[in-house]
Amino acid sequence: MTDTQKTAQLSLNGETYELPIFSPTAGPDVLDIRKLYAQAGVFTYDPGFTSTASCDSTITYIDGNEGILLHRGYPIDQLAGKSHYLEVCYLLLYGELPTATQLEDFETRVTRHTMVHEQMHNFFRGFRRDAHPMATMVGVVGAMSAFYHDSTDIADPWQREVAAIRLIAKLPTIAAMAYKYSIGQPFVYPRNDLDYAANFLNMCFSVPAEDYVVDPILARAMDRIFTLHADHEQNASTSTVRLASSSGANPFACVAAGIACLWGPAHGGANQACLEMLKEIGSVDRIPEYLERAKDKNDPFRLMGFGHRVYKNTDPRAKVLKQSADEVLELLGVEDNPLLQVAKELEQTALNDPYFIEKKLFPNVDFYSGIILEAMGFPTSMFTPIFALSRTVGWVSQWKEMIGDPQNKIGRPRQLYLGETTRDYVDIENR
Numbered sequence: 001m002t003d004t005q006k007t008a009q010l011s012l013n014g015e016t017y018e019l020p021i022f023s024p025t026a027g028p029d030v031l032d033i034r035k036l037y038a039q040a041g042v043f044t045y046d047p048g049f050t051s052t053a054s055c056d057s058t059i060t061y062i063d064g065n066e067g068i069l070l071h072r073g074y075p076i077d078q079l080a081g082k083s084h085y086l087e088v089c090y091l092l093l094y095g096e097l098p099t100a101t102q103l104e105d106f107e108t109r110v111t112r113h114t115m116v117h118e119q120m121h122n123f124f125r126g127f128r129r130d131a132h133p134m135a136t137m138v139g140v141v142g143a144m145s146a147f148y149h150d151s152t153d154i155a156d157p158w159q160r161e162v163a164a165i166r167l168i169a170k171l172p173t174i175a176a177m178a179y180k181y182s183i184g185q186p187f188v189y190p191r192n193d194l195d196y197a198a199n200f201l202n203m204c205f206s207v208p209a210e211d212y213v214v215d216p217i218l219a220r221a222m223d224r225i226f227t228l229h230a231d232h233e234q235n236a237s238t239s240t241v242r243l244a245s246s247s248g249a250n251p252f253a254c255v256a257a258g259i260a261c262l263w264g265p266a267h268g269g270a271n272q273a274c275l276e277m278l279k280e281i282g283s284v285d286r287i288p289e290y291l292e293r294a295k296d297k298n299d300p301f302r303l304m305g306f307g308h309r310v311y312k313n314t315d316p317r318a319k320v321l322k323q324s325a326d327e328v329l330e331l332l333g334v335e336d337n338p339l340l341q342v343a344k345e346l347e348q349t350a351l352n353d354p355y356f357i358e359k360k361l362f363p364n365v366d367f368y369s370g371i372i373l374e375a376m377g378f379p380t381s382m383f384t385p386i387f388a389l390s391r392t393v394g395w396v397s398q399w400k401e402m403i404g405d406p407q408n409k410i411g412r413p414r415q416l417y418l419g420e421t422t423r424d425y426v427d428i429e430n431r
């Protein structure tokens with residue numbers, strides 16, 4: 001952390017407290033309030049953490065006003081256009097773009113960890129076939145800690161490294177197994193001759209009864225979707241993984257907690273909710289009705305795929321996904337997909353609506369991703385599992401950074417207590 005000469009003064013109850021100010025390499029200064037309670041006897045109050053930095057990090061930087069997203073300093077649009085997912089995984093995990101030798105070694109290590117313990121197949125049998133794939137993923141990923149005991153000692157850097165590789169390698173296999181189980185088809189084993197994205201498509205869409213050739217264009221689109229979802233600073237699911245990990249819990253259990261948090265429709269579940277919303281709207285002439293509902297405070301309806309806690313300008317990932325949607329749908333011969341027309345018209349109408357302009361609501365990563373995934377053949381129930389497998393590298397990279405930080409301590413927020421003060425128990429006959 002950068003040394004600081006700057007301080008802020010807090011005047012409280014006739015006392016003045018000096019709060020150190022730390023300046024980042026990018027973004028706003030932070031006030032160091034770690035000693036505030038000990039010195040001034042007060043807490044800060046910030047439900048939803050709208051103005052709170054929970055940690056320092058060197059992995060991802062977001063500028064919400066400028067619509068900037070950097071991974072280790074590299075802009076997301078350059079990574080999406082020039083790199084590929086496993087290279088971005090290396091960058092997030094180790095901080096630099098790999099040499100050709102480093103990349104080959106990393107890809108080989110990931111490839112050789114894509115199979116899951118055969119006994120894990122039995123876990124799926126306990127679920128109903130119509131269980132949401134996110135439910136099975138939470139269960140099976142958490143159960144990884146019952147199998148991979150040789151990579152659960154987080155004090156051992158080598159075991160941390162193995163756990164990170166195992167999670168990045170096995171999440172696509174588990175997500176594909178969750179999908180196959182939900183449609184009553186047999187599990188498809190990973191193949192070492194396929195790259196990461198092609199392997200996932202093969203595990204999802206191939207069947208034993210016939211050969212399946214992965215379309216390289218779909219594999220490229222899949223890889224780009226993985227890359228665009230890889231990491232995103234201290235979002236809710238990443239913060240969940242960090243908080244769970246701060247107690248010393250094993251990485252598999254902590255990533256399962258992150259998957260559970262991502263499932264919510266306000267977070268990673270928005271891609272499924274957004275496509276369902278576009279289907280409900282159905283045609284461009286119904287857009288005004290839904291925009292009015294989104295603005296009505298008495299109506300819980302929100303425009304899914306719109307708005308963001310940090311981006312108050314365009315989400316740079318949405319821009320890349322919008323381009324990909326045009327490319328993929330055209331290549332698939334469904335460029336006149338009515339949902340894409342509704343999405344584009346909805347975006348334009350909302351961006352010119354005073355309410356959305358005033359609230360600074362723009363399309364986010366979830367607005368176009370569902371259109372691409374549905375065109376690729378995935379059911380809406382697989383959209384968030386794909387987000388989860390993509391984000392696993394972000395979760396484990398942030399986890400490694402935190403566990404490796406000597407300042408790391410258990411996360412334990414306080415509260416503004418508004419409940420009853422001490423009172424005596426009343427026997428039931430006197431109530």
Ligand code: SDX
Nearest residue numbers: 232235266267268270294302303304305306307308309359
């Ligand atoms: C992701 O954090 C991340 O980085 C997340 C993520 C990642 O990569 O990890 O980017 C992935 O989760 C993207 C977000 C996906 N969620 C959705 O698309 C769901 C729809 N969006 C909203 O639920 C909302 O915009 C949030 C949850 C995303 C952000 O909520 P905030 O920051 O808490 O903002 P808010 O709810 O306080 O909204 C501010 C105002 C409110 O109106 P007022 O109370 O000020 O009058 O804007 C309104 C909201 O009612 N508003 C919306 C809206 N989003 C916010 N109104 C209509 N439609 C919307 N989508």
